[in-house]
Each structure stands twice: as C-alpha cells, then as structure tokens.
Amino acid sequence: MDVRAHVSVIFHLDKCIGCHTCSVACKNVWTDRPGAEYMWWNNVETKPGTGYPTRWEDQEKFNGGWKYDAEKKDIALRCQNKADTFLKLFYNPNQPNLQDYYEPFTYKYEDLFTAPAGDDQPTAVPVSLITGEPIEIKSGPNWDDDLSGSPIYAENDLNLDKLTEEERAQLFEIERLTMFYLPRICNHCANPTCVAACPSGAIYKRGEDGIVLINQEKCRGWRACVAACPYKKIYFNWKTGKSEKCILCFPRLETGQPPACFHSCVGRIRYLGVLLYDADKIPSAMKVSDRALVDSQRDAILDPHDPEVVAAALRNGISEEFLDSAQNSPAYKYVIEWKLALPLHIEYRTMPMLFYVPPLLPVMGKSANGTYEHSADKFFTSLEDARIPVKYLASLFSAGNEQVVEAVMRKLMAVRYYKRWQSVRDLAENDVHRILREAKTTPEEVEAIYQMTAIPTHYQRFVLPPLQREEAIESTCSPEACKGCSGFSLDPAFTPRA
Template sequence: MVMVLDKCIGCHTCSLACKNVWTDREGQEYAWWNNVETRPGVGYPKTWENQDKYGGGWVLEDDKLRLRLEKDKHYKPPSLNDYYNPFDYDYEQLFTQEILDQQPSADPLDMYSREKIDIKWGPNWDDDLAGADVIAPHDPNWNGIDKQIYLNFKDVFMFYLPRICNHCLNMACAPACPRKAVYKRPEDGIVLIDQNSCRGYRFCGIACPYKKIYYNWKTGKSEKCIFCFPRVETGQPPACTLSCVGKIRYVGVVLYDETRVPEAAKAPEDQLVKAHRELILDPFDPQVIKEARDAGVPENFIKAAQESPVYYMFKKWELALPLHPEFRTLPMVFYVPPLNPVITVLDRNNKYSADYNSIIPAIDKLRIPIRYLANMFAAGNEEEVRKSLKRLLAIREFFRRIEVEGQSKAEAAAVLSEHGLTVNDADMMYRWLALGRNRWVIPTSKKELRVTLTRRGKGPGMGGRQRG
C-alpha cells in the first residue's frame, strides 16, 4: 500500500471503517488496527517509535540481525496507559437530562466498567497539534533538529500520518513468536496471527516496532490488521482504502526477490531505502516474468504487478518511502512525504501565488524540515526525501507551465527530464495522484496458490516471505 500524505485530511474515516468492520467488540475496545496520528506528536501508543522503551524491530550486530527483544527480554508490552483508556458516552443522558439553557451533554464512561471517567488521553489526542507545546517535544523524530524553532507559532508545521500493520517482508513479530502463530501468506504477503496457535504471550507485540499488534484481553490472544483479506481475495480494496475520503491510499501487487530479503534488511542505515527498492523487480522484465511463471505466480498477478501503483510510486518513480526503515523490518506500506503547505509568496502585484521560479531550489525551505521527514521515512537519509519532494514539485511545475504559461508538453517536459521523469510518467502521476483514478489494482486470489507457491524465490505480494 502507498499513502500520499499531502492528501490526508485527517478525517479518521479509515479508522472508523476499520473499527466498524473488525474491532467493534469486547477485548478490542482500545485497538485501532488503522489509526491516524498528527505529526509532530507522540502517536498511538505514545512514543511508539522509541524502541528503547518498547523494544521493537531488529538490531544489526556483527552483520547479524537480532531481535531487540532477544537482546533484552525485559521489555514489556504496552499498557492501556500507553494507548488510552477506551471510553464511550452516556448517551441516555441526552434524553433524561432536565431542560437547561445550555445544550445537553453526555458524560464519558469507561468502556469496561461503565463508570464515569475523566478522559485524559485518546488515540488521536494530539489531533491538529492540540496541545503541541506540551506533546510535540516528545515526538521521537526531532533528532538533529532544533525543535524549539518549529514549536514557535509562525514556524509550526503539521501533517497526518495514517498507520496500519506494515505487512513487513522481514517481520519481527513472526520470529518473536515461540508458538509460530504469526505467519505471512505466500500468495499475497498478508501477515496474520493464527488464533488457534496464539497463546497470548505478547512477544509479537513487543517485537513489532510499529506497535500494530493488539492483545485481546477477552480472548487472551493477540490480533492485528488482516489487510481485509476476505475483501482482497475478491479483488476489493481494504475497508480503510475504500472509505478514504482524501483518496490517499493505493494498493497493488509487487514482485520481489525473496532470497535477497535478509541481505536488504542488513544494509547500512543510509542505504536501507535503496536496498529495499532493489528487492522489487521490474514486472516488465521478460526474465522476471518467466521466473514468476515458473514459481507458479498466476497471470492475473503478473498483469496486476505491471499496473501496480505501488510499483510505480515506490520503485519506478521513487516517490514513496517506507516508515522508519531503520527498524529493518522492510515494511510494505509506503508513504509519499508531504510538501504541505504549498509555498506561496507575494508576487509583483501583491497577490499570493506559487513561487514557481524558485520552487525547486527552495526545497530546503519548505515548512516541514527535510530532516524531520528523513528521520521518519529514510533512516535519516535526506537525499531520499529531497528526491521524492523534487519530483512532486516537478510534476506541479510541469502542469503549471502548460496550464498557466501556455507551454507545449514538449517545452514543459524539460522540468521533468531534469528530475528523471518523462511526459508519460507525468500523465500517469496526474491520473493517480491528482485525479485518484485506479487507486487499487488487486487481482482476485486463488486458494490453489497456497499449494503451488511452495518454493522460495520470486513471489507475488504486498509482502511475501514465509519463515520457518
């Protein structure tokens, strides 16, 4: 999946769709398999990116990957205090209150005890930078930035960060489970927890650096985002994607070289994004197609891989980036970093307009510090972020030259070629990013795949390696 952060309006419709479909039940009240955070902020659970506290992900030592959890087994699973105390409202009060001058109100109730509570935190408490002066300094992504500058009113910035399970290629959750209950489906890469095998030990939840595994206190087992696999199998997008108001989510198949996953996960930090991209194969390469066929990948998956927005945005155009690649799990949800807000300046006529002449050189003067985005999406490698942002600006500049300045496509294409793009790329980007057409290309799945895809190697998937 790719999420284009500039388009996220923070409406939480995705979270509610997911909640209504999957977790609106006892034991999962606090669980938001899909959540939307405001950045800068501490997220959900609080400061989940701080692995010194939570113990998630892999650590590279002597060219070997070790679970951080294995190095120190005293990490604890997050508590409700780290997430939030789930609450409901006493709606009955709206009907039974005596008539007053002010509007009736409904007191919050603890969802478990049904007693009145004082709400002190929620899954999106830092929404729209609410209380940013208190909360935002605790965001773990300030490394290398004078955060005080960005907490001043005139310099403050914000964007939304929707999150689901990343269905990683090099999962930390699966090897952490002594019961082998966590597994990755070879046919589509979806990571699942076998509820018959899970014994509720919560090692997986500690090992997941994204804190996207939720213990169900009612069943005594852990649960997670299932990428709406019953929908995906029938060619439909996950509920979060379908319901997305901003049309920010893109779903597609990628073919990747499974045998190189461990090598990619061990790349130097500043090379992790590059190594991750190199795993993804060109679905038009005859050799790749042949090997995919030999491995039992059906034709509709190969065709879908050729039309996949994920392939184009992550691999071909290098617009999308993985969330915290330094955790070394090779996450398969990617983010197109935000340009927001668009730079405007007063022009000669004292009107606000885009400073298109300097728009590309001004990339380092964007409101959101490049360093902040690099800390979040590129293990600190600012060049990866710059490359993505420059291409996003180039496409805007290209269409501006045509629409505003009346240049021909051929004339305007100079700005594209400067950044390694073609007119065809620009047209495709326009259809996907601006118009939001064909945002998901999902082949229907066949149960037989589980049998035929036995050998390791190039497999299809929005993920894909099965351990053990």
C-alpha cells in the first residue's frame, strides 16, 4: 500500500444557482491579463448545453483522455502515440481553435461619456480584446446560459445522444424545459492525460497534495496538454506562448484560505478536503469496463480511520495534521461514506478528483397521465420518468451506469422525505422508514447528510490541510526574526509589516 494524500473537492449541484460569481472571482484573481482573456479556469455551464469550449465532450473531434483496449485491458492516450507525438508538435488537427472558444471582447465604454450631444442614445460598441477593432459578437463562454438559444444549443449536448425520443421530449417539453448548472474547474486528476502527453515534462502533480501544475519555465508551448485534457481545462496563453490552467489557488491554500471560487461561491455548493488513496492501485484502477469505473475509483480511496492506512501514511511522510484533515474531510464523507458524489465523465479514465453530487431538482416526476407529481411516494415509482432522465445523468457521472446514479438519487430523495416528515408530518412514519430502507440509509446518516448539505459551517465545508509552500522561503517571518527576504512579494522594496 502506497498511501498518498490528495486535496479533493465536491460540487453539490442542487445548490448551484448559476450566478457565475465563482468564474468572476477566478478571472479577477488569475486570468485578467493579456493572453489570458479567453481563459475561464472556472466556468459554469448549463446542462443540457454545449459548454465551453463548445462541445468539449466530443472526443471524436478533440481526441482527449485515455482510450481503453478491452482485449489487452490497457489504456493509451487518444491524442497521440509514440509514432506521431513528434509530428503533432507542429500540427495537431484535434486542437480546439478560436471558433471553439470565442474571440474575447469588451465594450468601448468611454463612448458613453465622450459621444457628442445628439438625438440618439450613445452605445458602447463591442471591440475585440485581441485586435482592439470593433467586432460582431458571435459567441461567448456561456453562450447557452439558462437554455438561451435552446433548442439550437441545448439539443447539441452530446449526452442527449443516448436518450430515446421520449426521454429527450421530457427535457424539452415547451414551458417545462429542465436545466441545471455544471460548474467546472480542472479536476486535478489522479491519472491525468495532460501530464502524460507533455513532451517537455513541464506538467506535474505536487507530491504532497496532488495539485496539477505547469512549470512555466519548462513549458515550451507545444500544446499537447490542451489536446490531451478531455475536459479542455488547459489554455494556451497567446501572449506568453505557454500553457496555463487552474492551480487550485495553491498560494491561498498555503496561507490557510480556500480557493477564490470556493470562498466566493454564493450557493455554498463547494467543499474541500483531503482524500487518501493507494497509489499502487492507480495504474490498474482505470483499466476496467465502463460499468466498473466508479467502483474501481472508490476502491482506490482509503479509509483515513483504518489503523493500517494511518500507519502506512505516516511511513510515507504524511503528517499527523494532514491525517487529521483527511479524517474530517467532507470529500471522504460525500464520496465514500455516503456515496453521493460522482466524478464527471469517468469514462475518460483520468480519474478526476473533483466529484459532483448530481442534481435532484426538479423533484417532480412525470406520472402516467402526463401530469407532474409532487407526492413523495410517486417519485420512486417514477424514477425513470424523472424530469432529468437518469440515463442523462448516468452519461455525465457514471459512464452510463444507471444503477450508480439511481442509488444516489434514492438517497438524496430519502433525505428530503425524512426532513419533510420531521417538520410537516404529512407522510406516514412507516412509509418514511421504508423509503430510507430502499435508499439503503438510516436516520443518523440522513441527519449527517442534511447537516453537511444544508447548514454546514465554513470550517466544515473547507477542511484545509497544513500545506507547504511551493517554493521554500524563509519561514521565520516575524518582526524579531525578519531578514528582509520579502516573503511572497516580488517587489524588492517590500517591507514586512511590524
């Protein structure tokens, strides 16, 4: 057993209100500079929808992730092999281009103030952030937000391909359109294709916490990582000629603060905590059939309370403080204890370490006579008729394995029924306990899920481990011990605060 620690995250989709505050917080902190205008390290997509970059899930076009050979029980990069790696440095037909993203723009706001007096209201025309010239806006990073443009955009969602006409109709019935939000950042995968594809060895996973970073000094701008990442979460900076990606705000983590998108999240959908995993299992974990992938990933994650795991972790140099945060981790609770959080598109086999609690909303199921049921009982009998088809969610969160998603939905629904019964008492007690049994849960577990979902404190959502700094600097910062090293600041004139 080779125990490693990983900072992992949970996004609870029922709580996301699609406000994009997370995206703006990230943009302001990290990508508000030349060459990075089109980068959205954090973006929020509407599902069904095409996402950003447009139709990023289309691996026939973009060729990202790992390809599984069932006969050999082996995986290989989809985007390149030993023979064509060199050639693809110079031309890679699977790279996303500007049309797949959008031409970044701003508005000429000064025209609003400087326009001469006239009969018409002055307008701020859009101008390209690349050329500075006026442009006609044709797309943007959340162009299909809230199903706008539907069905043109929503119907182009690749996950709909697996649905029957009837199931598609459930999603798109006029005036009953169903949608939810899917915030996305880099998954800081445990088996990342971006790292495997980089010819310069510039991308690496930090040993102590699993954060995937790009060494800007080593990056040669070949962009193999952009093609290889199936989530399209690496962006090429056209100004510096280097690739960039989400860094999980490691400078904030190292100073005891959650990442900017987590801290600013209005819906409080985001949780962060340590997962321990067995690195010995990583090479084989993703070499199983699609149906077995979720269980295989769960199997690689270790119980931080198990004395054997604790001993092996200490032998590997994981500190007791780190183990303490693993034992209190909300990520462990959601992923392993409650089995409510699932990875996005695990069939890409990069082993994402970002997990989603799938959305239950809207809770109403469709009954046989075509009306929408509010009643608790009827929901379970019509799970297959839920407004968001289970098959659609399975396409996103369990490589098509509907049983995995059904188990999650049943437990999420059981929490609602139990809490409703507690406060409203409009359900029979026997029925509520039957629902709990069918969902394989208990009143104690339901209370714990409710607490962590609905009323968690800041420190329950973010259980930050004590992290080392990326580059060792003098750690004796205090007025007495100050050696004038300037700490984090790059400014030589920096004076430490007394």
